[in-house]
Amino acid sequence: METTGLSELEAVHAVARHRGFRAAAVELGVSRSALSHAVAALEARLGVRLFHRTTRSVAPTQAGERFVADTAPALRDIRAALDRLAGQRATPSGTLRINSSAGAARMIMQPVVLEFLRRYPEMTVDIVTEGRLVDIVLEGFDAGVRLAELVPQDMIAVPLGPELRFAVVGSPGYFADSFIPTTPADLARHRCIRSRMPGGSLYRWEFERHGEAVAIDGAGPLILDDSLLMLDAARAGIGLAYVTEWQVAEDLAAGRLVRVLEEWTPPFPGLCLYYSGRRHLPTGLRALVDLVREIGAKAGI
Structure with missing residues (x-):
């Protein structure tokens, strides 16, 4: 048979x-x-x-x-x-499947993924980006990349970078017609570019200062589910955007965007590479973990 x-x-x-x-x-x-x-x-x-x-x-x-x-x-x-x-090969080979949010993938592409491919040319990295948090084992991924607070507790997590901060930004043209907010409550009189979560709900902007935590459900003319589109809209003067500091560093340095409420956005734990500790670690994934730890050690993480 x-x-x-x-x-x-x-x-x-x-x-x-x-x-x-x-x-x-x-x-x-x-x-x-x-x-x-x-x-x-x-x-x-x-x-x-x-x-x-x-x-x-x-x-x-x-x-x-x-x-x-x-x-x-x-x-x-x-x-x-x-x-x-x-694993008996001198050089790792094969395909490494990683699930990540789109923003996280952009953050790790240059310092981690491209360096990994330069070191291990026989490896292929297959990154699937999506907003929803998936079961990486059930869906056939070797690893995931998410914010530390989102990593499931039964996974092994390796820090991928420094702490992150959110930033509230708007264009100089927008602020030419609007006042500068000094507290989150002031956002009630501003146009906010709102963010839709993968599950369909609208994200409430989170702030904290001196132990006081506030979540703002600001109103605005535009709702998006992609941070790059939010930045495009903010640059065009449509309203204020709430995005990661990393995403707007160049815009702030170039004067294309202005940051407000900075004292209300403290740092929080950043990205982690995570994987299941219940199964054998593939050679390629082990090499990636070693690289992430090497980069982290150089950065003092």
């Missing part, structure tokens, strides 16, 4: 994780049609349907759920064995 190969197992598990063929195909680096045909061929050979398919969704059948659950431990062991074997 023809046996089921590792690639077919990976295909089934990827489709089950993502509840669809498109994202699973991206993860596996194959075309959507090739992945669909591979799963269909396996189902035909086994004589069992593993997934319910509609034009809008893909979900495991009861038999498919049991198959994924039964083969998951063995598949993890095989992956770990392959990682250990790859």
